[in-house]
Amino acid sequence: MTPRRSSVADGTEDQVFAALASPVRRDVLRLLREGGPQPVQELAAHFDMARPSFSEHLRVLREAGLVSERKDGRQRFYRLDAVPLAEVQDWLHPYERFWRERMAELGKVLDNLEDE
């Protein structure tokens, strides 16, 4: 069975793309991907920024459906929710033949240069 896209709490396409526009937020996603679920303090330690500002970034990611939180004692563990990124890949797909064509051309030009 193929699971359906845009299930329960996913953000809109707009929210997902907007969330990815910030390098801080892309970094948070990477940290979660590389380090697994982590409490806020551990994530925040990587950024030179006041805590409430960081909370705001987490909110944007949450509302885009890209992360979710689980309370554990007084900590909140955030984890990656990658499903909305599949939507980005879907968006990307119809462009793929264009960049492939282009890169093939470039490759040919460069190969010819190397022959000389």
Next chain:
Amino acid sequence: MTPRRSSVADGTEDQVFAALASPVRRDVLRLLREGGPQPVQELAAHFDMARPSFSEHLRVLREAGLVSERKDGRQRFYRLDAVPLAEVQDWLHPYERFWRERMAELGKVLDNLEDE
């Protein structure tokens, strides 16, 4: 031969993601993909916006390396430059296994529900 990424006039990763954050700009890319190279007026006709505002969107796309222009008489034809989108796909790639795992789980749950 495999062509190298990040060739000559591509924008930075930041510029590409920021360019994609606007629905207007994503729409422009779609129009260029579907309709091929087009003069500004033909593109602009799809948006309810003053011309200079639209020019600004084109500038952002240009500086991200996502479109390029060619002068022809007094018109400027814009065309899609999809290569920076390959960079987005590269960025996306390490997340793929996460969304696949997750969608597989979801699929299983849904299949079980249907059995009842």
Next chain:
DNA sequence: TTGATAGGTAGGAAAAAACCTACCTATACT
């Protein structure tokens, strides 16, 4: 119960993005 820690919300300043009108330049048409 008192104090410390985790992490959020409230409210506001500063910076950036998105939009506008007015204007400029280049090409084309008569």
Next chain:
DNA sequence: AGTATAGGTAGGTTTTTTCCTACCTATCAA
């Protein structure tokens, strides 16, 4: 030459985003 068209830049306003300090709530530990 004179006028129209395509599309850009200049400069300014409005809106959104990003960041801050101050404060609140919940949990843990003494």
